[in-house]
Amino acid sequence: MKGTFRASMAIVHTTLGLVTGWVLFAIALSGALSVFRREISLWARPELSTSVSSPLLTDAHALDWLNRNASTASAWYVGSATDLCAFATALWPDTKGKYIQRALDPETGSPDGIRDTLGGEFFYRFHFELQLPHPWGRLIAALAALALVVGLVTGIIIHRRIFADFFTFRPSRGQRSWLDTHNLLGVAALPFHLMISFTGAVTLGSLLLPWSTQALYRNDVTASYTELNPALYSRPTSGHAGHLAPILPMLQEADRHFGGTGLEQIYVFNPSDQASLVTVIAGNSRTVSTSSQIITFDGPSG
Incomplete structure (x- = not known):
């Protein structure tokens, strides 16, 4: 990481976007579908009454x-x-x-x-565990959420003219137009993205920061779940x-x-x-x- 602090943050922002963008898209899409998981489950079983x-x-x-x-x-x-x-x-x-x-x-x-189908539960489970064995799917989702938080913060640091960028759009400028679109949509949805990624990381926080739970409950992790719920x-x-x-x-x-x-x-x-x-x-x-x-x-x- 060379150059100014902002240049270093730009490298972090770009790298995290390239590495985790694909899994974050899948998590976000399945999360949106999970809102309607009951309706999808019913649609997937037309033999049942509505x-x-x-x-x-x-x-x-x-x-x-x-x-x-x-x-x-x-x-x-x-x-x-x-x-x-x-x-x-x-x-x-x-x-x-x-x-x-x-x-x-x-x-x-x-x-x-x-019929034996997961219906909407497939998207709900995929949203936070990627249909992978425990705990690997949830750990990947937790790391992706944390990467999104860091990506958003570094994005704010990069854009010193963040509000000006929101009102800047130059059509028919090729790659510049795509970057303007990226900035505009990023700023417009910034509060939502910060909240959704931070709460996602907190929800899976026991995987990201397990040491306090291990120190207090030793090997009885089930006891911690019971006290939380x-x-x-x-x-x-x-x-x-x-x-x-x-x-x-x-x-x-x-x-x-x-x-x-x-x-x-x-x-x-x-x-x-x-x-x-x-x-x-x-x-x-x-x-x-x-x-x-x-x-x-x-x-x-x-």
């Missing part, structure tokens, strides 16, 4: 099917049916520890007759067989507790054990931010 009379009843059917067909699984993770997505989705581990993800019929709760808390198994209480009353009580926000997800831990728990997470389809409200029920007693 409306549901009672999302809670649909969720209850899904959990009843899991209770009959996946009772030995260590946990069930159910994405609740909503006004935008008229079916529930379920994720659960099989006997070999491999996770199965399926859409479930709104009437029967069964995956039979429903109480919905992941589960009790140790008792070793005694147990049965879940009726699910629908729990869901109705959760819906009343949340004040009509609807449900987002339902987690059932150790469903066939006396120490089972049913955790319900509030919906956020009618809000800008993500709700953090949860309520947990004792599985056998409700």
Whole structure:
């Protein structure tokens, strides 16, 4: 890196753009599509109804099917049916520890007759893990987000006349016209790009800066996840067989507790054990931010 500070920053800006631009484009495109992942998932399964009379009843059917067909699984993770997505989705581990993800019929709760496709979930997962094995996809996405933050800051340093550049466009000047377009669009979207890249890096910050978590929790990283997200808390198994209480009353009580926000997800831990728990997470389809409200029920007693 030679010359002035601005010239050095120009080299950093250009290099980061060339190296990470392709993956950042893919991440941004899949992120935009992820906003409509429920609609894409429904479009990908035309055999399913586009409306549901009672999302809670649909969720209850899904959990009843899991209770009959996946009772030995260590946990069930159910994405609740909503006004935008008229079916529930379920994720659960099989006997070999491999996770199965399926859409479930709104009437029967069964995956039979429903095509096995990720639908919009493909774009959602690609957005932050690039469909690569854990943790490599997420690490690449985190580094790309961090590179974008650095690229934006160096871009600001390069353009001393940043506001003048915003109002400068010289058509029919070949490469100069493309550079003017780059400057104009870069300045116009700068607040959004700074916020989206910084929050992306923070969201995956445990991969970029893992040392404090390792120092505090040693090898028990799961404990840190549980303290960050109480919905992941589960009790140790008792070793005694147990049965879940009726699910629908729990869901109705959760819906009343949340004040009509609807449900987002339902987690059932150790469903066939006396120490089972049913955790319900509030919906956020009618809000800008993500709700953090949860309520947990004792599985056998409700």
